[in-house]
Amino acid sequence: MLTKRLIACFDIINDRVTKNVKFQGEPVDIAAADTLAATMYASQIDELMLCDINAGNEKRGINLNIIKKVAAHVFIPFGVGGGISGISSMFDALKSGAEKISLDSLAVRNPEIISEGAKAFGAQCIVLHIRAKKNDLMPSGYEVYTDGAKTPTNLDVITWAIKGESLGAGEICVTSIDREGTFQGYDICLMKKIESAVRTPLIACGGAGKPEHLLELFTKTQVQAAIISSMLYSPLLKENYTVKSLKQFLSENGVPMRL
Amino acid sequence: MIRIIDYKAGNAPSVMSSVRHLGFNAEYARSAQELSDATCVILPGVGSAKATMESLKAMNILTQLEKAVLKEKVLFLGVCVGMQILFEHSEEEKTEGLGWFKGRVVKFDPAKVRVPQMGWNKVKFIKNTPVPTEDVNNAHFYYVNSYHAVVDDSADLWGVSDYNGELTACVQRDNIYAIQFHAEISGEIGLKLIKNFLDTGVKIC
Numbered sequence: 001m002l003t004k005r006l007i008a009c010f011d012i013i014n015d016r017v018t019k020n021v022k023f024q025g026e027p028v029d030i031a032a033a034d035t036l037a038a039t040m041y042a043s044q045i046d047e048l049m050l051c052d053i054n055a056g057n058e059k060r061g062i063n064l065n066i067i068k069k070v071a072a073h074v075f076i077p078f079g080v081g082g083g084i085s086g087i088s089s090m091f092d093a094l095k096s097g098a099e100k101i102s103l104d105s106l107a108v109r110n111p112e113i114i115s116e117g118a119k120a121f122g123a124q125c126i127v128l129h130i131r132a133k134k135n136d137l138m139p140s141g142y143e144v145y146t147d148g149a150k151t152p153t154n155l156d157v158i159t160w161a162i163k164g165e166s167l168g169a170g171e172i173c174v175t176s177i178d179r180e181g182t183f184q185g186y187d188i189c190l191m192k193k194i195e196s197a198v199r200t201p202l203i204a205c206g207g208a209g210k211p212e213h214l215l216e217l218f219t220k221t222q223v224q225a226a227i228i229s230s231m232l233y234s235p236l237l238k239e240n241y242t243v244k245s246l247k248q249f250l251s252e253n254g255v256p257m258r259l
Numbered sequence: 260m261i262r263i264i265d266y267k268a269g270n271a272p273s274v275m276s277s278v279r280h281l282g283f284n285a286e287y288a289r290s291a292q293e294l295s296d297a298t299c300v301i302l303p304g305v306g307s308a309k310a311t312m313e314s315l316k317a318m319n320i321l322t323q324l325e326k327a328v329l330k331e332k333v334l335f336l337g338v339c340v341g342m343q344i345l346f347e348h349s350e351e352e353k354t355e356g357l358g359w360f361k362g363r364v365v366k367f368d369p370a371k372v373r374v375p376q377m378g379w380n381k382v383k384f385i386k387n388t389p390v391p392t393e394d395v396n397n398a399h400f401y402y403v404n405s406y407h408a409v410v411d412d413s414a415d416l417w418g419v420s421d422y423n424g425e426l427t428a429c430v431q432r433d434n435i436y437a438i439q440f441h442a443e444i445s446g447e448i449g450l451k452l453i454k455n456f457l458d459t460g461v462k463i464c
Contacts, residue, residue, distance in 0.1 A: 001421055002378040003399060041446070046379060075277055077401060077444045097272055099444060122306030124375055124403040170375055170403075199369045201377045224378055258379045258399040 003256045004218050005046035005225035006243060007203060008232060010036065011053045012082075015066050018053075019234050020181075030233050034069040040232075041074040043243040046258060048078035049102060049227065053148070055083025056105070062089060064096045071097025079127055086113065087120055094121060102173065104129040105146035108153055108160070111167055118168030127203070128169035132157045132190055133177040140193055149177045157190070158197045165198045173203035173227070183209025183230065183237065186217045195222045203227060209237060211249045218255045261285035261457065262297040264324075264341075266314035270443075274303040274338065277443040281454050291323035297333055299460040300324065303443070304340030308349040308356065308364065308406070311340045321357075329359070332434045334460040342430065342437035343406060351406050360430055360437075361411035367404075372423045375405040382428045382440065384418040390436065390452075390459045392418070398448040400428075400440035407439060 010017040010033055017036050018027035030036065037048055050070060052062045062083030070078060079100030080093050090101045101121075107114050107128060117126045133152070135143035142157035161172055174194055176187035186204045195202055204217055205227035214226055231241050247257045261278060265271035265287040278285045278301070285301075288294045302324075304311055315321055327333040337345050344356045349364035356364070367374045379399040384392040402420070408427040410416055417431040420440075429438040436456060442449035 002376065002380050002402075005378050044446075071273070071276055072280075075280070075444055075450055076446050077403075077441075091267075094270070095272055097276060099270065099273065120306075123405070124305060124377065171377060199373055201373050201375070222373070224373070 001256055002224065003046075003258045004250065006214075006246060007047040007049055007225050007227045008040050008045050008243075009049040009051060009205065009227045009229050011051050011229075012063070012066060013054055015063070015069075017233075019229070028235055033066050034073055036233075037070045037078075038073040040243060041076060044247060044258065045076070045243045047076055047225070048074065050078060050080045050098075051102070052080070052082035056147075061085065062093055064092055067093055067096040067098050081129065087116055090117055090121065090125075094125065100125055100127050100171070102127045102129045103169075104131065105151075107164065108144060108146050108155065111163065114164055114167040114169050118170065123168045123170035126169050127171045127173055128161075128164035129173045129175065130157060130160060130164070131175045131177055132187075142190055142193070145177055149175070149180070158193060161194050161198050165200050169200060171201050171203065172198060173205055175227075176204075176206040179207030180205075181230070182207055185209070185213040186226070188216065188220050191217070191221045191223050201225070211241065211246055214246060214250055215253050215255065218250065219253075260296045261299045261301065261460070262288040262294055263301045263303065264288050264294070264315075264320065266311065266318060270305045270441075271303050273441075274301055274443045277450055277453055278457065281450060281457065283457050288320070290318060291320050294320060294323045294327060297327055299334040299457065300327060300336070302335070302337045302341035304338055304342070304344070305403070306340060307351055307354075308340055308343050309352040309354040311344055312354055312356070315344075325357070328435060334456075335435050335437075336456055337435075337437035338443070339404060339439060339441055342439055343408060345430075345435070345437055346408055349406060359435055360408070360415055360432065362409050362415075364406045364408050366406050367422070376402050376407075376422050378402065379445075380420045380422060380426075380428075380440070382418045382420050384429075386414075386417055386431070388417060388431045388436070390431075390456050392452070392455065395448050395452045395455070400438075400442060400445040400449060400452075402440045404439060
């Protein structure tokens with residue numbers, strides 16, 4: 001039986017992990033990305049996701065140097081996102097040591113990139129990242145947003161998930177824009193809608209503030225993986241947690257984990 | 260020399276990184292010529308069986324590989340798709356494999372399980388081989404696969420996992436070892452298994 005996975009997602013600016021703190025202007029500096037990656041690896045994180053968050057705005061490719069640095073320290077899978085423009089930049093990222101490519105706005109604008117990526121490197125490489133926001137006018141009640149959750153697309157989240165799966169995405173990560181930064185828990189309703197629509201493995205993101213939120217996600221849905229970052233290092237939370245303590249808590253409550 | 264076969268779609272860099280991290284000297288093999296000094300060969304793999312077979316054929320490396328592994332009995336490790344193509348046939352795009360192991364590779368049923376299998380699964384090693392596994396037995400290894408091998412000869416089974424039923428985790432016969440999971444990205448446990456494997460080679464060679 002597969003264990004559930006905890007994934008740390010790093011928002012990276014200039015080789016540093018940062019944390020965007022809602023309603024507070026500039027992101028807060030947390031640590032050097034390779035150092036934090038090594039710490040997380042030692043603490044039994046199951047997977048990492050590195051997001052080069054300014055690559056798009058700065059119109060440059062993904063920072064390959066940081067991928068290489070992290071790859072030298074960690075021997076678990078990690079995905080990368082931001083600054084991916086096509087097959088050749090995917091190849092560069094994979095060659096630098098990444099295992100997965102996370103596609104977000106680019107895939108909405110050009111869905112064929114999913115199938116091209118899956119064909120070139122295998123479906124397991126392609127993570128479709130969907131940013132979802134509640135909108136009652138959508139059939140599923142959720143709309144896809146792009147450009148760092150700024151731009152509505154008039155695309156229904158379920159329609160997009162099904163299309164992404166059929167184009168060859170090997171995994172789908174769903175961020176709830178409404179929950180992100182609220183520490184009120186994952187959007188269970190959203191995840192249940194997605195899980196019944198597709199058969200690919202799912203990752204939930206946005207809203208986790210305490211260990212019980214992970215337990216709720218893993219017991220009420222079939223979602224296999226959760227992105228946690230605030231819980232690990234956000235200065236906004238009264239208490240931060242270690243990966244080990246979170247896994248211990250989940251395991252004691254019957255969730256299969258790699259300890 | 261440990262040689263890691265590098266074809267464009269594979270994840271040779273991750274395998275290389277883990278082998279070098281363990282302190283072994285290794286180089287890529289991108290041609291038959293570069294395979295000729297191999298005392299140990301690792302065939303990494305991601306992506307599809309067909310693309311992998313086509314890449315290997317295009318590299319003109321297969322004759323040399325079979326000479327080394329089947330005739331000269333050079334220690335060999337196949338990983339993921341690098342294991343799947345060792346079987347006779349894969350359902351994936353109806354691909355003929357190398358046939359080093361009797362059996363075929365079939366797809367998981369998406370009606371029963373999420374496909375691909377992605378994540379950490381326990382591996383139970385069920386037979387003794389020259390590669391020790393006591394320190395990694397029943398630990399979790401990282402899998403990413405939509406297809407899995409069904410062996411004809413159960414004597415080839417080296418280890419199993421459970422994914423809605425028994426799953427071929429790894430196979431072994433003589434000098435040929437192959438793992439469906441990705442030891443190179445399975446944390447310290449994965450590194451341990453690779454070390455156990457490479458140490459065996461050092462003893463033999």
